[in-house]
Amino acid sequence: MEFVRLGRTNEQVSVVGLGCGGHSRLGMARGASTAEAASIVRRAIELGINFIDTALVYGTEEAVGLGIEGRRNEVFLSTKSWVAKGPAQATPEFISAAELTQNLETSLKRLKTDHVDVFHLHGVSSTQLGHAHEVLVPEMKKQQKAGKIRFLGITEVFAFDTSHEMFQAALPQNAFDVIMVGFNLLNPSARQSVFPLTMKHDVGTLIMFAVRRALNSVENTRAALGELIARHEVDTSLISADDPLDFLRATPGIASQIEAAYRFCRHEPGAHVILTGTGSAQHLEQNVRSILAPPLPQAAQAKLKAIFGNVRSISGN
DSSP states (O other): OOEEEOGGGOOEEESEEEEOOTTTTTTGGGTOOHHHHHHHHHHHHHTTOOEEEOOGGGTOHHHHHHHTTTOGGGOEEEEEEESEESOTTSOOEEOOHHHHHHHHHHHHHHHTOSOEEEEEEEEEOGGGHHHIIIIIHHHHHHHHHTTSEEEEEEEEOTTTOTTOHHHHHHGGGOOOSEEEEEOOSSOOTHHHHTHHHHHHHTOEEEEEOSSOGGGSSHHHHHHHHHHHHHTTOSOGGGSOSSSTTHHHHTSTTOOOHHHHHHHHHHTSTTOOEEEEOOSOHHHHHHHHHHHTSOOOOHHHHHHHHHHHTTOOSOOOO
16 A cells, blocks of 8 residues: 655545445445445455545445444544535535534444544535635534544535535635545546645645546446537547547556546545545455556546546536
Protein backbone atom coordinates (compact mmCIF):
# COMPACT_ATOMS: atom_id res chain seq x y z
CA MET A 1 0.00 0.00 0.00
CA GLU A 2 1.05 3.58 -0.64
CA PHE A 3 0.33 6.43 1.73
CA VAL A 4 -0.13 10.16 1.32
CA ARG A 5 -0.33 13.19 3.59
CA LEU A 6 -3.99 14.23 3.81
CA GLY A 7 -3.50 17.95 3.58
CA ARG A 8 -3.31 19.97 6.78
CA THR A 9 -4.56 17.05 8.87
CA ASN A 10 -0.92 15.89 8.57
CA GLU A 11 -2.22 12.32 8.75
CA GLN A 12 -0.67 9.62 6.57
CA VAL A 13 -3.54 7.77 4.92
CA SER A 14 -3.72 5.06 2.29
CA VAL A 15 -4.14 6.29 -1.28
CA VAL A 16 -6.91 3.70 -1.55
CA GLY A 17 -9.95 4.46 0.57
CA LEU A 18 -12.75 1.98 1.22
CA GLY A 19 -16.01 3.66 0.25
CA CYS A 20 -18.95 2.16 2.11
CA GLY A 21 -21.71 3.88 0.14
CA GLY A 22 -22.27 4.10 -3.59
CA HIS A 23 -24.14 1.44 -5.53
CA SER A 24 -22.74 -1.45 -3.45
CA ARG A 25 -22.65 -0.29 0.17
CA LEU A 26 -20.27 -3.14 1.04
CA GLY A 27 -22.65 -5.52 -0.73
CA MET A 28 -25.57 -4.63 1.53
CA ALA A 29 -27.39 -2.96 -1.36
CA ARG A 30 -27.55 -6.43 -2.92
CA GLY A 31 -28.54 -8.30 0.21
CA ALA A 32 -25.29 -8.90 2.07
CA SER A 33 -25.57 -9.21 5.85
CA THR A 34 -23.86 -6.92 8.33
CA ALA A 35 -21.36 -9.71 9.06
CA GLU A 36 -20.60 -10.20 5.38
CA ALA A 37 -20.13 -6.47 4.89
CA ALA A 38 -17.83 -6.36 7.94
CA SER A 39 -15.64 -9.01 6.32
CA ILE A 40 -14.99 -6.61 3.42
CA VAL A 41 -13.86 -3.98 5.92
CA ARG A 42 -11.50 -6.46 7.55
CA ARG A 43 -10.08 -7.50 4.18
CA ALA A 44 -9.48 -3.85 3.31
CA ILE A 45 -7.44 -3.41 6.49
CA GLU A 46 -5.47 -6.56 5.67
CA LEU A 47 -4.64 -5.04 2.27
CA GLY A 48 -3.20 -1.97 4.00
CA ILE A 49 -6.18 0.35 3.58
CA ASN A 50 -6.47 2.60 6.61
CA PHE A 51 -8.99 5.12 5.23
CA ILE A 52 -12.60 4.03 5.63
CA ASP A 53 -15.51 6.26 4.62
CA THR A 54 -19.13 5.73 5.56
CA ALA A 55 -22.17 7.88 6.40
CA LEU A 56 -25.26 7.84 8.55
CA VAL A 57 -27.49 7.47 5.50
CA TYR A 58 -25.55 4.58 3.93
CA GLY A 59 -26.71 2.03 6.46
CA THR A 60 -23.18 0.60 6.72
CA GLU A 61 -21.92 2.18 9.94
CA GLU A 62 -22.73 -0.89 12.02
CA ALA A 63 -20.87 -3.10 9.54
CA VAL A 64 -17.88 -0.76 9.67
CA GLY A 65 -18.00 -0.76 13.48
CA LEU A 66 -17.97 -4.54 13.47
CA GLY A 67 -15.21 -4.69 10.88
CA ILE A 68 -12.85 -2.36 12.76
CA GLU A 69 -13.56 -3.82 16.19
CA GLY A 70 -10.27 -4.23 18.01
CA ARG A 71 -8.44 -2.28 15.29
CA ARG A 72 -9.86 1.23 15.73
CA ASN A 73 -6.40 2.74 16.19
CA GLU A 74 -5.32 1.37 12.79
CA VAL A 75 -7.87 3.27 10.72
CA PHE A 76 -8.75 6.83 9.78
CA LEU A 77 -12.52 6.88 10.03
CA SER A 78 -14.80 9.19 8.05
CA THR A 79 -18.57 9.59 8.36
CA LYS A 80 -21.20 12.19 7.50
CA SER A 81 -24.48 13.91 8.30
CA TRP A 82 -26.93 15.61 5.94
CA VAL A 83 -27.37 19.35 6.46
CA ALA A 84 -31.01 19.26 5.38
CA LYS A 85 -33.91 16.89 5.05
CA GLY A 86 -35.06 15.91 1.57
CA PRO A 87 -33.32 16.09 -1.83
CA ALA A 88 -30.42 18.50 -2.15
CA GLN A 89 -31.88 20.13 -5.24
CA ALA A 90 -35.21 20.88 -3.51
CA THR A 91 -36.05 23.70 -1.12
CA PRO A 92 -34.10 22.65 1.96
CA GLU A 93 -35.50 21.94 5.41
CA PHE A 94 -32.35 22.52 7.41
CA ILE A 95 -31.32 20.48 10.41
CA SER A 96 -30.44 22.29 13.63
CA ALA A 97 -27.15 22.24 15.46
CA ALA A 98 -28.73 19.91 18.02
CA GLU A 99 -29.86 17.53 15.27
CA LEU A 100 -26.36 17.51 13.81
CA THR A 101 -24.96 16.50 17.18
CA GLN A 102 -27.59 13.80 17.54
CA ASN A 103 -26.57 12.44 14.14
CA LEU A 104 -22.96 12.42 15.28
CA GLU A 105 -23.85 10.57 18.47
CA THR A 106 -25.82 7.99 16.48
CA SER A 107 -22.85 7.45 14.18
CA LEU A 108 -20.44 7.06 17.10
CA LYS A 109 -22.70 4.45 18.66
CA ARG A 110 -23.02 2.47 15.43
CA LEU A 111 -19.31 2.68 14.76
CA LYS A 112 -18.48 1.62 18.34
CA THR A 113 -16.06 4.48 18.83
CA ASP A 114 -15.79 7.66 20.88
CA HIS A 115 -14.59 9.82 17.98
CA VAL A 116 -14.40 10.03 14.20
CA ASP A 117 -11.34 11.30 12.40
CA VAL A 118 -13.32 13.40 9.96
CA PHE A 119 -16.99 14.34 10.18
CA HIS A 120 -18.46 15.64 6.93
CA LEU A 121 -21.43 17.74 6.09
CA HIS A 122 -22.89 15.41 3.48
CA GLY A 123 -23.92 16.32 -0.06
CA VAL A 124 -23.99 20.08 0.43
CA SER A 125 -25.42 22.23 -2.36
CA SER A 126 -24.76 25.91 -2.93
CA THR A 127 -28.15 26.79 -1.43
CA GLN A 128 -27.24 24.94 1.78
CA LEU A 129 -23.79 26.45 2.24
CA GLY A 130 -24.89 29.50 4.21
CA HIS A 131 -26.68 27.37 6.82
CA ALA A 132 -23.70 25.04 6.95
CA HIS A 133 -21.28 27.87 7.74
CA GLU A 134 -23.52 29.87 10.06
CA VAL A 135 -25.16 27.11 12.11
CA LEU A 136 -23.45 23.75 11.65
CA VAL A 137 -19.74 24.57 11.43
CA PRO A 138 -19.77 26.24 14.89
CA GLU A 139 -21.40 23.09 16.29
CA MET A 140 -18.83 20.90 14.57
CA LYS A 141 -16.05 22.96 16.13
CA LYS A 142 -17.73 22.57 19.52
CA GLN A 143 -17.73 18.79 19.08
CA GLN A 144 -14.15 18.99 17.87
CA LYS A 145 -13.15 20.65 21.14
CA ALA A 146 -15.02 17.89 22.98
CA GLY A 147 -12.83 15.32 21.21
CA LYS A 148 -15.61 13.65 19.21
CA ILE A 149 -14.44 15.03 15.85
CA ARG A 150 -10.82 15.43 14.85
CA PHE A 151 -11.24 17.20 11.51
CA LEU A 152 -14.07 18.96 9.67
CA GLY A 153 -15.14 17.82 6.21
CA ILE A 154 -17.68 18.56 3.50
CA THR A 155 -18.86 16.67 0.42
CA GLU A 156 -20.60 17.84 -2.74
CA VAL A 157 -23.57 16.49 -4.72
CA PHE A 158 -21.59 15.73 -7.85
CA ALA A 159 -24.54 14.18 -9.67
CA PHE A 160 -26.19 17.64 -9.68
CA ASP A 161 -23.23 19.97 -9.16
CA THR A 162 -21.02 18.68 -11.96
CA SER A 163 -19.12 21.97 -12.26
CA HIS A 164 -18.38 22.21 -8.50
CA GLU A 165 -20.14 25.51 -7.81
CA MET A 166 -20.45 24.72 -4.10
CA PHE A 167 -16.74 24.09 -3.64
CA GLN A 168 -15.81 27.23 -5.53
CA ALA A 169 -17.79 29.16 -2.91
CA ALA A 170 -16.85 27.07 0.12
CA LEU A 171 -13.11 26.57 -0.24
CA PRO A 172 -12.08 30.25 -0.09
CA GLN A 173 -13.79 30.44 3.32
CA ASN A 174 -11.31 27.80 4.53
CA ALA A 175 -13.56 26.20 7.16
CA PHE A 176 -12.95 22.55 6.20
CA ASP A 177 -9.87 20.35 6.53
CA VAL A 178 -11.03 17.64 4.11
CA ILE A 179 -13.40 17.56 1.13
CA MET A 180 -14.94 14.81 -0.98
CA VAL A 181 -15.06 15.76 -4.65
CA GLY A 182 -16.26 14.08 -7.83
CA PHE A 183 -13.49 13.59 -10.38
CA ASN A 184 -13.03 11.17 -13.25
CA LEU A 185 -11.66 10.98 -16.77
CA LEU A 186 -15.05 11.87 -18.28
CA ASN A 187 -15.37 15.05 -16.18
CA PRO A 188 -12.00 16.30 -14.94
CA SER A 189 -13.29 19.83 -14.26
CA ALA A 190 -12.08 19.75 -10.63
CA ARG A 191 -8.61 20.08 -12.14
CA GLN A 192 -9.35 23.74 -12.90
CA SER A 193 -11.97 24.69 -10.31
CA VAL A 194 -11.25 22.68 -7.14
CA PHE A 195 -7.71 21.35 -6.85
CA PRO A 196 -6.01 24.77 -7.18
CA LEU A 197 -8.07 25.89 -4.15
CA THR A 198 -7.45 22.75 -2.09
CA MET A 199 -3.72 22.99 -2.74
CA LYS A 200 -3.72 26.68 -1.85
CA HIS A 201 -5.43 26.02 1.49
CA ASP A 202 -3.76 22.63 2.10
CA VAL A 203 -7.08 20.80 2.21
CA GLY A 204 -7.19 16.99 2.01
CA THR A 205 -9.11 15.52 -0.91
CA LEU A 206 -11.14 12.33 -1.20
CA ILE A 207 -11.97 11.38 -4.78
CA MET A 208 -15.39 9.91 -5.47
CA PHE A 209 -16.90 8.83 -8.80
CA ALA A 210 -13.54 7.60 -10.12
CA VAL A 211 -15.46 4.67 -11.59
CA ARG A 212 -19.24 4.69 -11.76
CA ARG A 213 -21.75 3.31 -14.24
CA ALA A 214 -20.53 5.33 -17.24
CA LEU A 215 -17.06 3.81 -17.00
CA ASN A 216 -17.79 0.22 -16.00
CA SER A 217 -18.51 -1.04 -19.53
CA VAL A 218 -18.06 -0.05 -23.17
CA GLU A 219 -21.83 0.12 -23.58
CA ASN A 220 -22.30 2.54 -20.69
CA THR A 221 -19.41 4.71 -21.84
CA ARG A 222 -20.95 4.86 -25.31
CA ALA A 223 -24.24 6.06 -23.82
CA ALA A 224 -22.49 8.72 -21.70
CA LEU A 225 -20.57 9.98 -24.71
CA GLY A 226 -23.82 10.25 -26.63
CA GLU A 227 -24.97 12.81 -24.07
CA LEU A 228 -21.74 14.78 -24.35
CA ILE A 229 -21.86 14.72 -28.14
CA ALA A 230 -25.45 16.00 -28.08
CA ARG A 231 -24.31 18.91 -25.89
CA HIS A 232 -21.29 19.59 -28.13
CA GLU A 233 -18.87 19.12 -25.22
CA VAL A 234 -16.55 16.73 -27.06
CA ASP A 235 -14.95 16.79 -30.49
CA THR A 236 -16.29 13.73 -32.32
CA SER A 237 -13.27 13.70 -34.63
CA LEU A 238 -11.13 12.59 -31.67
CA ILE A 239 -13.15 9.52 -30.68
CA SER A 240 -14.84 6.42 -31.94
CA ALA A 241 -18.54 6.81 -31.16
CA ASP A 242 -18.93 3.02 -30.94
CA ASP A 243 -16.05 2.50 -28.51
CA PRO A 244 -14.93 5.89 -27.13
CA LEU A 245 -12.09 4.61 -24.92
CA ASP A 246 -10.71 1.98 -27.30
CA PHE A 247 -7.39 3.80 -27.43
CA LEU A 248 -6.87 3.19 -23.70
CA ARG A 249 -7.39 -0.55 -23.94
CA ALA A 250 -5.10 -0.62 -26.97
CA THR A 251 -2.29 1.01 -24.99
CA PRO A 252 0.33 -1.49 -23.79
CA GLY A 253 0.27 -1.89 -20.02
CA ILE A 254 -3.38 -0.89 -19.55
CA ALA A 255 -5.47 -3.90 -18.62
CA SER A 256 -8.92 -2.31 -18.88
CA GLN A 257 -10.70 1.02 -19.03
CA ILE A 258 -11.63 0.60 -15.35
CA GLU A 259 -7.97 0.28 -14.44
CA ALA A 260 -7.21 3.32 -16.60
CA ALA A 261 -9.96 5.30 -14.86
CA TYR A 262 -8.49 4.59 -11.42
CA ARG A 263 -4.95 5.36 -12.56
CA PHE A 264 -6.15 8.63 -14.08
CA CYS A 265 -7.47 9.78 -10.70
CA ARG A 266 -4.70 8.40 -8.52
CA HIS A 267 -1.92 10.42 -10.12
CA GLU A 268 -3.75 13.73 -10.51
CA PRO A 269 -1.96 16.58 -8.66
CA GLY A 270 -4.13 17.52 -5.71
CA ALA A 271 -5.86 14.12 -5.44
CA HIS A 272 -5.10 12.27 -2.21
CA VAL A 273 -7.40 9.31 -1.47
CA ILE A 274 -9.18 7.43 -4.26
CA LEU A 275 -12.37 5.87 -2.94
CA THR A 276 -13.48 2.48 -4.17
CA GLY A 277 -16.55 0.56 -3.09
CA THR A 278 -17.49 -3.09 -3.47
CA GLY A 279 -19.17 -6.05 -1.84
CA SER A 280 -16.54 -8.51 -3.06
CA ALA A 281 -13.11 -9.10 -1.58
CA GLN A 282 -11.81 -10.22 -4.97
CA HIS A 283 -13.13 -7.06 -6.64
CA LEU A 284 -11.59 -4.95 -3.89
CA GLU A 285 -8.20 -6.57 -4.46
CA GLN A 286 -8.49 -5.90 -8.19
CA ASN A 287 -9.35 -2.24 -7.60
CA VAL A 288 -6.45 -1.84 -5.19
CA ARG A 289 -4.07 -3.15 -7.86
CA SER A 290 -5.50 -0.66 -10.35
CA ILE A 291 -5.14 2.32 -8.02
CA LEU A 292 -1.58 1.36 -7.13
CA ALA A 293 -0.55 1.01 -10.80
CA PRO A 294 1.73 3.63 -12.41
CA PRO A 295 0.48 6.83 -14.08
CA LEU A 296 -1.06 6.51 -17.50
CA PRO A 297 1.35 7.04 -20.40
CA GLN A 298 1.73 10.67 -21.40
CA ALA A 299 0.17 10.10 -24.81
CA ALA A 300 -2.97 8.61 -23.22
CA GLN A 301 -3.20 11.48 -20.75
CA ALA A 302 -2.85 14.04 -23.53
CA LYS A 303 -5.59 12.41 -25.59
CA LEU A 304 -7.95 12.25 -22.60
CA LYS A 305 -7.34 15.93 -21.96
CA ALA A 306 -8.01 16.79 -25.60
CA ILE A 307 -11.28 14.83 -25.60
CA PHE A 308 -12.70 15.55 -22.13
CA GLY A 309 -10.82 18.61 -20.91
CA ASN A 310 -13.81 20.92 -21.34
CA VAL A 311 -16.53 18.62 -19.99
CA ARG A 312 -18.57 20.07 -17.12
CA SER A 313 -22.02 18.49 -17.42
CA ILE A 314 -21.68 14.80 -16.53
CA SER A 315 -20.82 12.90 -13.36
CA GLY A 316 -20.57 9.39 -14.77
CA ASN A 317 -23.08 8.04 -12.27
